Amino acid sequence: METMPREMLRNLQLKKFKRILKWGYENSGLYRRLYDQAGLTPEDIKTWDDVAGVPMLEKEHYRSAQAKEPWPYGDSLCVPLEEVTAYRQTSGTTGQPVYQPDTWQDWEWWSECWAYTLWAQGFRNTDRVFIPFGYNIFVAYWAGHYAAEKIGCEVIPGGILNTEERILKMKELRASAFMATPTYVLGMAETAEKLGIDPRTLGIKRILCAGEPGASIPPTKRRMEEAWGTDVYDHIGATEIGGWAYECTAKPGGPHVNEAMFLVELIDLEDGSPIEEPGKPGRVVITAFDRRAQPCIRFDSKDVAMWGEPCACGRSFRVLKGGVIGRVDHITKIKGVLFSPSAVEEVVRDIPELGNEFELVVRKKNDLDELILKVEILPHCCHQENKIKEALLRNLRLKTNLNYYLEFHPYGTLPRYEVKSRRFKDLRK
Amino acid sequence: MGTCKINRIDLDLCRIARAMEEIKTGVFKLKEFSGGMQCVIRNCDRIMASLAMIQINCEINDIDEMEKGNY
Ligand SMILES: [Zn+2]
Numbered sequence: 001m002e003t004m005p006r007e008m009l010r011n012l013q014l015k016k017f018k019r020i021l022k023w024g025y026e027n028s029g030l031y032r033r034l035y036d037q038a039g040l041t042p043e044d045i046k047t048w049d050d051v052a053g054v055p056m057l058e059k060e061h062y063r064s065a066q067a068k069e070p071w072p073y074g075d076s077l078c079v080p081l082e083e084v085t086a087y088r089q090t091s092g093t094t095g096q097p098v099y100q101p102d103t104w105q106d107w108e109w110w111s112e113c114w115a116y117t118l119w120a121q122g123f124r125n126t127d128r129v130f131i132p133f134g135y136n137i138f139v140a141y142w143a144g145h146y147a148a149e150k151i152g153c154e155v156i157p158g159g160i161l162n163t164e165e166r167i168l169k170m171k172e173l174r175a176s177a178f179m180a181t182p183t184y185v186l187g188m189a190e191t192a193e194k195l196g197i198d199p200r201t202l203g204i205k206r207i208l209c210a211g212e213p214g215a216s217i218p219p220t221k222r223r224m225e226e227a228w229g230t231d232v233y234d235h236i237g238a239t240e241i242g243g244w245a246y247e248c249t250a251k252p253g254g255p256h257v258n259e260a261m262f263l264v265e266l267i268d269l270e271d272g273s274p275i276e277e278p279g280k281p282g283r284v285v286i287t288a289f290d291r292r293a294q295p296c297i298r299f300d301s302k303d304v305a306m307w308g309e310p311c312a313c314g315r316s317f318r319v320l321k322g323g324v325i326g327r328v329d330h331i332t333k334i335k336g337v338l339f340s341p342s343a344v345e346e347v348v349r350d351i352p353e354l355g356n357e358f359e360l361v362v363r364k365k366n367d368l369d370e371l372i373l374k375v376e377i378l379p380h381c382c383h384q385e386n387k388i389k390e391a392l393l394r395n396l397r398l399k400t401n402l403n404y405y406l407e408f409h410p411y412g413t414l415p416r417y418e419v420k421s422r423r424f425k426d427l428r429k
Numbered sequence: 430m431g432t433c434k435i436n437r438i439d440l441d442l443c444r445i446a447r448a449m450e451e452i453k454t455g456v457f458k459l460k461e462f463s464g465g466m467q468c469v470i471r472n473c474d475r476i477m478a479s480l481a482m483i484q485i486n487c488e489i490n491d492i493d494e495m496e497k498g499n500y
Contacts, residue, residue, distance in 0.1 A: 105478040
């Protein structure tokens with residue numbers, strides 16, 4: 001089904017879109033208000049042009065609906081409260097968290113979507129999958145866990161262990177795969193080496209990355225693959241949406257959108273017109289076709305991505321070149337130049353003398369934007385500071401068209417993150 | 430499109446749809462005969478959720494007919 005012809009796929013998507021919009025309109029006060037205000041009924045949706053005219057949903061819509069009854073989901077909820085079997089929430093980085101209800105069927109759907117990911121990345125029932133993550137109220141890796149079980153893997157929950165204990169447990173049990181954020185994949189390799197263990201000897205055959213875009217940024221991917229001596233694949237998902245994109249073993253330079261389960265639209269950052277051609281960055285707007293307790297219909301993810309070329313694996317699902325390349329709110333202009341922090345990551349991680357960590361701060365100085373980049377030089381490369389500085393400034397300028405103040409910090413002193421790294425700080429607001 | 434071949438798998442949508450209908454009928458019977466016994470009902474609900482996933486995956490091939498249950 002992942003190889004069905006594009007035209008058939010588009011027809012399927014249109015039908016599924018109509019179906020979920022009708023579901024939302026008939027069962028949720030949130031969607032009813034949103035569409036009534038726009039003078040829209042489900043019967044109005046006939047063509048793709050009609051789809052493009054459906055009002056977009058933002059986090060704020062969920063928040064205001066959730067201020068109503070029944071607690072805590074308000075009238076964004078489409079099923080009786082008794083049918084809800086799982087609670088999750090967003091991290092709240094951008095304000096009050098969004099509460100996410102799922103029925104058991106929704107949860108089956110979550111793991112179904114992740115099963116597409118795992119299967120495409122070569123996970124099979126012969127894998128022993130370690131999950132080095134502190135399971136909690138966030139959805140991260142829960143669905144990965146259930147999906148791995150669903151396709152028959154043996155799953156080891158590495159929940160509350162610390163990094164050393166996780167590595168030793170992976171070694172002891174001979175895990176063949178694990179899933180983590182790119183930051184943590186690199187951090188685990190550092191920790192293993194401190195324990196005197198070469199990560200490449202652990203026999204890991206595949207690593208799934210989620211939570212951050214690193215696995216689609218070539219130098220970051222290369223660092224992870226070299227550290228662990230294995231293949232690393234990207235996956236994209238979000239609490240309100242689901243797991244909506246995954247890289248395949250052909251590694252086309254970004255993940256496939258799961259177009260059987262999601263409608264992903266890219267729209268122009270300035271004028272909002274649809275983008276179909278490869279190579280042009282756009283705002284990612286997503287519909288989950290089969291999520292029912294709290295539907296996600298034309299949700300503005302605030303992510304930025306661009307279409308890539310078709311993949312050699314034969315899947316007809318489109319590829320996002322470089323995965324999520326930024327956030328709409330991070331791609332504010334700096335000194336009038338369109339800027340994405342992932343470009344900086346690409347430059348930093350392409351210089352082998354630098355450590356994995358970095359931090360980028362933008363602040364106002366005399367009404368001018370000023371960029372400060374903090375990096376770590378590897379201990380044995382300290383004598384090359386000037387050479388590294390030169391290369392860094394040159395490559396940053398080439399890639400982003402901007403100048404930076406550089407700060408060199410001793411190796412190991414910048415913050416390390418397990419999830420949701422905050423390497424980009426905009427202090428202008 | 431009743432039968433199609435994907436990656437050398439013989440997928441017979443007609444028979445899948447029919448088998449799913451039979452299971453659904455069976456699940457309703459189970460619930461009916463359970464006299465409200467919780468362990469029967471909740472496991473029946475799980476079967477229905479799993480069936481819904483099969484439905485989603487199969488209708489990818491022909492949503493109209495799967496929705497109508499026409500296979
Ligand atoms: Zn592919």
